[in-house]
Amino acid sequence: MFDTALSAADLWFLTKGAGMTILVTAVSVVFGTVLGIVFGVFRYQLGAIWAAPVTFVLDVSRSIPLLIQLVLANAFLGTVLRLQMSGFTVACMVLTLYTAAYCAEIVRGGIDAVPLNTRRAARSLGMTWAQDMRYIVMPLATRVALPSWIGLALGVMKDSALVYVVQVVELMKSTQILITRLQEPLFLLLICGLFYFVISFPLARFGGYLEKRWSND
C-alpha cells in the first residue's frame, strides 16, 4: 500500500499546484466580493426593471457551466480580440465574474433581511442613506450573509479546479499530471483531497468562529 513512486519533488510540485489554487481563489473571491457588493446594492436600490441589464449578465454567468465560460472567454479574448493574455488572467477574470454573480444575490438577500422599520428609524434620526447603509444595514446584513458567503468562497475554491482548461496548473491538474506519470490514481487523489481539506478547513472554522462571536444572544 505504501510502496509508492511519489518523491519529495512531486510533493513540492503538488504544493505549488495548491499555491496556484489558493492564489486564483483569493484573487477571484476578493475582487468577486467587491463587485458582488456593488452589484448587489445596485440591484437592491434600482429595483428589478432598471437593474435588468446587470441582472441579465449575472444570470448568464450563474447559469452557464464554468468550464464552458472559461473556454469561450479564452477563445474570445485570444482569437477574436487578439489580446495576449495569460491563462491566469483569463481564469481570474471569469472566476471573479462568477463569484460576483453569486455574491450579488447573497448581498441582496442580506440587505433584504434588515427590517425596514429599523432602517426607517435610522433615517428618521437624521442619518443619511450612506450612514444608514454603513452603520445599520452593513452590520446586520453581514451577520445574515456570512454563512452563505463562506459557502461561496469554499465553492469557488473547489470550482477553481476547472481553470486547467486555460493552461493554469493548479492542484487538480498537478494531481492529474502525476497520475498520468505514476499510475497511482487512488493514492494521489487521496493526497489531493487532503490538500483541499487543509486549505478549506481553516476557512470553514474561521467562518464558524465569526458567526459565534457576532451572535448577541
Add this chain to the structure above:
Amino acid sequence: MKLGLTLGGIAAAVVLATAAQADKLDDIIASGTLRCAVTLDFPPMGMRDASNNPIGFDVDYCNDLAAALGVTAEIVDTPFPERIPALMSGRVDVGVASTSDTLERAKTVGFSIPYYAFENAVVANDKVEMADWEGMKGKTVGATAGTYEAIWLEGQVKAWGEGEFRPYQTQADVFLALSQGQLDATVSTVEVAEANVKSGNFPGIKIVDKAPMVPDYVALFTMRNEYGLINYLDLFVNQQVRTGRYAELYKKWVGDGEPANLSVPGVDR
C-alpha cells in the same frame, strides 16, 4: 448608454483586430511564442520526466520548430480527443501531437506532410490465449477514442460481428483496463506498446503480433486556411529529415533501427 458604449467598444475592437490581421505565421513570430498541442500521456512521443517537465519526440520536435521560427516554445498538454478543439478554440497554434492525417480531420484542420509514421502492435492480457492478431476475434477490445487504431479496431469488431469494442479517454486508461483484465486486447503503436511493457507500470500485458495496418502517418496540423504556416511546416518536416534530425530524434526516443520511410512509393506529397 453605458451598455451602448461597451458594445461600441467591443465592435470597434473587433473591426480594428480584423483590419490588423496578419497571417498566423506572422502572428506567431510577432508574439514570440509558439504554442504546441502535445499529448503528454503518449510515451515516447510525449511524457513527463521525474521533475514533471514535458519530454519526448513531439516535445523536441516542437522545440525544433520554435527554434527554426526564432521563438520560444510553449508545450500545451492536450489529451487526444482535445487536440482539434484546442486548435479551434485558439488555445494552441500548431498540433505536434502524433495526429494521423485522416481525410475526415482534413475537413476541419490543415495538415503538413507526415513527420512520423507508426506501425501497430496487438497487446493482450497475459491470461488471454492469443497467437496472432486474428485471435482478437470475439474478444473484448478497446482503444483511445477517436484515434486511428480505435477506428480500425472498431471496424474490425463490426466486420467480425462478434466481440465488443470499448473506447477510453486516455491511453493510460486503456493500458490500466488491459492490465486489470477489463480488456482482453488493444492495438497500439509499437513504440507505445514497447515502452508500456518495459515500464512495469502495467503488469500482466504482452505484445502478441503486429497489426496488419497501413503504417499510421502522423502530421503537424494548424488552421486549414493558414497556407503560409502549412507551407512552412512542410518545408520544416522536409528539413528535419534532410539534416538527419529525424533519425537523431528517432534514436533518442524510440530506439535503434531505421525510422519509418515518410514517403509513399508511387505518389507525390
